[in-house]
Amino acid sequence: MAKAKHDTSKPQDRQTANRRLATKLALVTVAMFGFGYALSPMYDLMCRVAGINGKTGRTDAQTVAAQPVDQSRTVTVEFTGLATSGLPWEFKPLVKKLELHPGETAEVKYLARNLSQEEITGQAIPSVTPGESAPHFKKTECFCFTQQTLKPGESREMPVRFVVDAGLDKDIQTITLSYSFFNTDKLSAKKYGGTSLAKSDDHAAHPEHSHNASGG
DSSP states (O other), rough: OOOOOOOSSSSSHHHHHHHHHHHHHHHHHHHHHHHHHHHHHHHHHHHHHOOOOOOOEEHHHHHHHSSSOOOTTOOOEEEEEEEOOTOOOOEESSOOOOEOTTOOEEEEEEEEEEOOOOEEEEEEEEEESGGGGGGGGGEEEEEEGSSSEOOOOOOOEOOOOOEEEESSSSOOEEEEEEEEEESSSHHHHHTTTOOOOOOGGGGSSHHHHHHHHOOO
């Protein structure tokens, strides 16, 4: 019968090896945590640069007027909206959907109502699906360009004027425009059980909305 091999290494050597292993594992853990922490803002940055993830753009009426209208096809645009937790507002589109020709300017309205007993300021963040349609969805007027302040019980109809340009892929027949409305004040949002809009996500601060902003 073969004799069992005995560990002839010195205790001091084993302790040194164990410490090295523990250090390596700790470094790997820190690196993984750091990567996970950075992944979200990195991904958001890449989406903004690439124009994907449903980020809408802005244009002006003169540019829209100079573009052709594709009368040979129609696109259905659907509208949704929600007030996030932390913002005690009613928020909804007054039109659920409409059909338009690519290149044709259209306008719809959303309704916001402050259900609280205090003045609150909100910021709307839009997104468009499918993501491939985002570069072709341009707004000339939108309440999302600026923050909106409502007094206690106040209601407001807010317009969105937009165009889907003729460069939209012909396979895309339906587009959904969605808005999420956030409370801009951290303490106020916490009071109502939610979180405020992070500055890095402030749609009004995006480059395409930083000039000639107009409220609605």
